[in-house]
Amino acid sequence: MNGDASPVVLELDNVVKRYSVGSEVVRAVDGVSLTLCAGEIVALHGPSGSGKSTLLMLAAALMAPDSGQVRFEGRDLGRFSAVEAANYQRRQLGFVYQSFHLMAGVPAVENAAIKLLADRTPLRQARRASVPWLERVGLASRLNHTPDQLSGGERQRVAIARALINDPRLILADEPTGSLDTQRGGEILELLAEICHQQRAAMLLVTHDPQAAAIADRVCVMRDGKLLPAGTAAASPTILRRQAAR
Numbered sequence: 001m002n003g004d005a006s007p008v009v010l011e012l013d014n015v016v017k018r019y020s021v022g023s024e025v026v027r028a029v030d031g032v033s034l035t036l037c038a039g040e041i042v043a044l045h046g047p048s049g050s051g052k053s054t055l056l057m058l059a060a061a062l063m064a065p066d067s068g069q070v071r072f073e074g075r076d077l078g079r080f081s082a083v084e085a086a087n088y089q090r091r092q093l094g095f096v097y098q099s100f101h102l103m104a105g106v107p108a109v110e111n112a113a114i115k116l117l118a119d120r121t122p123l124r125q126a127r128r129a130s131v132p133w134l135e136r137v138g139l140a141s142r143l144n145h146t147p148d149q150l151s152g153g154e155r156q157r158v159a160i161a162r163a164l165i166n167d168p169r170l171i172l173a174d175e176p177t178g179s180l181d182t183q184r185g186g187e188i189l190e191l192l193a194e195i196c197h198q199q200r201a202a203m204l205l206v207t208h209d210p211q212a213a214a215i216a217d218r219v220c221v222m223r224d225g226k227l228l229p230a231g232t233a234a235a236s237p238t239i240l241r242r243q244a245a246r
């Protein structure tokens with residue numbers, strides 16, 4: 001758990017995000033408030049369609065809320081210019097997308113380095129920086145493979161190396177172990193936790209992986225766009241499991 005002195009990294013304050021499709025409105029995120037401190041790992045569970053990915057996109061400044069505020073280190077992401085948002089995404093954030101979003105035809109060593117390249121790091125230096133990260137996720141022998149030459153699990157691991165390469169202050173991970181077997185998934189969760197603690201980063205981890213409970217400081221549950229109150233039996237699979245064991 002966090003000490004009281006840990007600085008706040010991410011704060012969501014009564015955040016609402018709706019999608020309109022024709023005449024229908026979906027309140028994908030419906031009044032969510034959540035605080036993450038440096039070094040803290042929060043696991044986010046919830047059924048499909050409950051708003052988890054939308055919540056991560058709001059925290060990543062990939063979209064703006066309709067109301068409420070999302071703050072990174074006290075700064076309102078809603079007030080960021082396009083350039084500030086891009087810098088935030090390249091320099092402060094590590095995002096592991098549910099569907100990887102790797103660049104087709106680009107070798108792993110450059111895919112993992114994409115944030116550095118976007119930030120104008122020379123190619124050779126960017127490639128050099130990405131090698132140790134690919135080694136850490138177990139891809140030392142796949143550096144020059146393009147995404148179509150990698151398995152789903154290997155693509156996932158390139159995406160994780162890419163997320164971590166900029167020493168992010170905030171890690172947002174959407175089902176990062178979804179394509180991995182149990183052992184590899186456990187290793188990746190441990191790596192994410194280790195990075196988080198070493199670098200005092202905060203991590204919001206959307207996952208159904210039961211192994212995530214072991215690395216999370218808190219487990220939150222989303223349902224119909226709302227966060228269930230922390231600590232209630234329904235909000236905590238750990239508590240549910242403990243109760244079941246009694």
Ligand SMILES: Nc1ncnc2c1ncn2[C@@H]1O[C@H](COP(=O)(O)OP(=O)(O)O)[C@@H](O)[C@H]1O
Pocket residue numbers: 019020021026027028046047048049050051052053054055
């Ligand atoms: N681009 C979109 N346009 C319209 N509705 C969307 C869009 N993205 C998500 N939704 C809807 O918003 C709700 C939350 O979606 P999402 O955040 O992807 O949930 P989760 O990640 O928990 O599965 C769902 O009902 C989904 O159908």
Ligand SMILES: [Mg+2]
Pocket residue numbers: 052053054098174
């Ligand atoms: Mg999702």
